[in-house]
Amino acid sequence: MSTNQLTGRCNCGGVTFVATGPFRPPKACHCKTCRRQSGHHIAATQIDRADLSLTGEDMLTWYAASDHARRGFCRVCGANLFWEPRGSRRISIFMGCLDEPTGLHLADHIFVGERGDYYTIGDSLPQALERDTTTG
Ligand SMILES: [Zn+2]
Ligand SMILES: [Zn+2]
Known part of the structure; x- marks a missing residue:
């Protein structure tokens, strides 16, 4: 089944969103x-920004972790969202939200x-040392 629309939220519910695929x-x-x-490794899907509808955007804090990207998290509960x-x-x-x-x-x-030096990757999915060409 291919889902074309997904919903999500932070832990406290201050930020909610509707995301439309693919x-x-x-x-x-x-x-x-x-x-x-x-706190561990992350897993993330990706869509066009225009296909993300946010509620509670004022609860969202953006942190520029590097020159090339910023990270969005809820300023109340700290949940990592974007x-x-x-x-x-x-x-x-x-994915967690x-x-x-x-x-x-x-x-x-x-x-x-x-x-990290404290875990191994236990599945047989492809691994790239750094970024691969399809990563945004
Ligand atoms: Zn929250
Ligand atoms: Zn990363």
Whole structure:
């Protein structure tokens, strides 16, 4: 089943959203920035920014973790919601904040060169040392 619209929210419900696909198959990112921000590695799908409808946007705080992207989280509960590359029309949505069933399945792992030293990747999905060419 291919889901064309998904809903999601932060932990406190201050930020909610409706996202319209097509949804990029989710990627797990093991980079240090994602791990520091989330507590572990992240997994995210991606859509066109224009297809994301936000409620409670004033609750959203943006943090420019690097020159090329910013991260959106709820200023009350701290839930990680979005990753937005600068100068792009795309936005990544962290899988954990989506309501289920998502109908999506993890596709691959990126930045495994920065994977933490305390875990291994236990599936057989493709792994890229850094970013792959389809990552926004
Ligand atoms: Zn919240
Ligand atoms: Zn990352």
